[in-house]
Amino acid sequence: MEKKEIKIEEPKGKLGVLLPGLGAVSTTFIAGVAAVRKGISKPIGSVTQMGTIRLGKRTDNRVPKIKDFIPLTDLDNLVFGSWDIFEDNCYQAAKNAGVLDRYLLEQIKPELEAVKPWKAIFDQKYVKKLEGKHVKSAPTKWELAEQVREDMQNFKRENDLQRMAMVWCGSTEVYLEPDNPIYRDLASFEKAMKENHPGIAPSMLYAYAAIAEGVPYANGAPNLSVDFPAMLEFAISKGVPICGKDFKTGQTLMKTILAPGLKARYLGLNGWFSTNILGNRDGEVLDDPESFKSKEVSKLGVLEHILQPDVYPDLYGDMYHKVRIDYYPPRGDNKEGWDSIDIFGWLGYPMQIKINFLCRDSILAAPIVLDLILFLDLAGRTGMKGIQEWLSFYFKSPMFAQGLYPEHDLFIQLMKLKNTLRHLKGEELITHLGLEYYD
Numbered sequence: 001m002e003k004k005e006i007k008i009e010e011p012k013g014k015l016g017v018l019l020p021g022l023g024a025v026s027t028t029f030i031a032g033v034a035a036v037r038k039g040i041s042k043p044i045g046s047v048t049q050m051g052t053i054r055l056g057k058r059t060d061n062r063v064p065k066i067k068d069f070i071p072l073t074d075l076d077n078l079v080f081g082s083w084d085i086f087e088d089n090c091y092q093a094a095k096n097a098g099v100l101d102r103y104l105l106e107q108i109k110p111e112l113e114a115v116k117p118w119k120a121i122f123d124q125k126y127v128k129k130l131e132g133k134h135v136k137s138a139p140t141k142w143e144l145a146e147q148v149r150e151d152m153q154n155f156k157r158e159n160d161l162q163r164m165a166m167v168w169c170g171s172t173e174v175y176l177e178p179d180n181p182i183y184r185d186l187a188s189f190e191k192a193m194k195e196n197h198p199g200i201a202p203s204m205l206y207a208y209a210a211i212a213e214g215v216p217y218a219n220g221a222p223n224l225s226v227d228f229p230a231m232l233e234f235a236i237s238k239g240v241p242i243c244g245k246d247f248k249t250g251q252t253l254m255k256t257i258l259a260p261g262l263k264a265r266y267l268g269l270n271g272w273f274s275t276n277i278l279g280n281r282d283g284e285v286l287d288d289p290e291s292f293k294s295k296e297v298s299k300l301g302v303l304e305h306i307l308q309p310d311v312y313p314d315l316y317g318d319m320y321h322k323v324r325i326d327y328y329p330p331r332g333d334n335k336e337g338w339d340s341i342d343i344f345g346w347l348g349y350p351m352q353i354k355i356n357f358l359c360r361d362s363i364l365a366a367p368i369v370l371d372l373i374l375f376l377d378l379a380g381r382t383g384m385k386g387i388q389e390w391l392s393f394y395f396k397s398p399m400f401a402q403g404l405y406p407e408h409d410l411f412i413q414l415m416k417l418k419n420t421l422r423h424l425k426g427e428e429l430i431t432h433l434g435l436e437y438y439d
């Protein structure tokens, strides 16, 4: 079959990595890249760095690394920029976050100290538990977004960057109802920015600024940020790829690994009780009921979409799903999650599964940030725009096109991601059809 390769611009020069929020996830990500560049550590958990992709028939024996198959920006060409409400540079912020050990941080201290956050767009109405002084001021939200655009332009010029990509790593903002008329189209949204409408949260202003500058944007938190029609309209008109929401780490990652397995064997589910304790700043922010609501909505959708109770009422019609998060300072970034799962099998006989995941949140999130930056940059160089559903793999609550539904099954998500890469390079898509003996 003739190959139909899509034109992908080469990743020449430097790529600016823009991170609103210089907390546990961002600093762990930046420190990790610095450590990998120096050969101190390996990029474990990153699909772009460790992943392989099978091409052609199994007998062809073609399984290159993803980074050798598709043109991705080299780690040496990443330059970091960030905004935060605290003035601490990346080294100090990483020390405060307490995720990585001092010994590692000392070895990459100069690289980390070089990342100094710009003043943030911040309003305590949207993150009740935080108070910061390193913030911008302007008469309108529109002008605040303009200031972020200026930061981006200066950063690009000063560092001689060819391209940029942004991932929101700021705190989870309070829940905002998505059906507000100001989100319906770009004209209404821009008018609302100029009128300081309370429906416009800081994360939306960063997203707006990114799209206005033609910069791809991903949202690592569960707040709306870019997930509404006005932003989609803007992204499409500017030819910018966007995706979100909420990095899929920890407990939800486990859920999207296990639930498809139960469904594949048609095992029923009566209930799934998930509880977490965590003691980092993210945990403190989520201790506020309004920020927790954003997280809860994002976490709850997962089982419903994977298990399809409407299609399988006998198996999943009565399932009870509960998610709790409790702030517990002694644990710091090392979260503990418990899942108590009540399933049933043949003739309805009940069984139980217990999961106790002692995970490290930011260690799981950092490679996601790296992959999103590199894949969004690839999407930008390929001319892909709007929602990037092939990146659903990375999110708890993937954004999806109107009229569709989100894909939560981790294994379908991975197949979608790899098939998208095969498609871009004009390779045959892999369907796993078992027809070898009929050739």
Ligand SMILES: NC(=O)c1ccc[n+]([C@@H]2O[C@H](COP(=O)([O-])OP(=O)(O)OC[C@H]3O[C@@H](n4cnc5c(N)ncnc54)[C@H](O)[C@@H]3O)[C@@H](O)[C@H]2O)c1
Residues within 6 Å of the ligand: 020, 021, 022, 023, 024, 025, 026, 083, 084, 085, 086, 097, 120, 121, 122, 123, 127, 130, 132, 168, 169, 170, 171, 172, 173, 202, 203, 220, 221, 222, 246, 247, 248, 249, 250, 280, 281, 282, 285, 361, 362, 364, 365
């Ligand atoms: N760690 C994970 O596994 C994980 C998983 C899913 C989602 N997330 C989300 O990722 C985000 C980052 O997580 P984290 O653990 O690094 O949290 P964190 O609290 O350590 O860091 C967030 C940083 O954002 C800053 N910030 C808040 N509002 C800001 C604004 N308007 N502009 C600029 N900076 C702002 C805070 O000062 C803080 O330094 C959170 O929203 C979290 O819910 C994290």
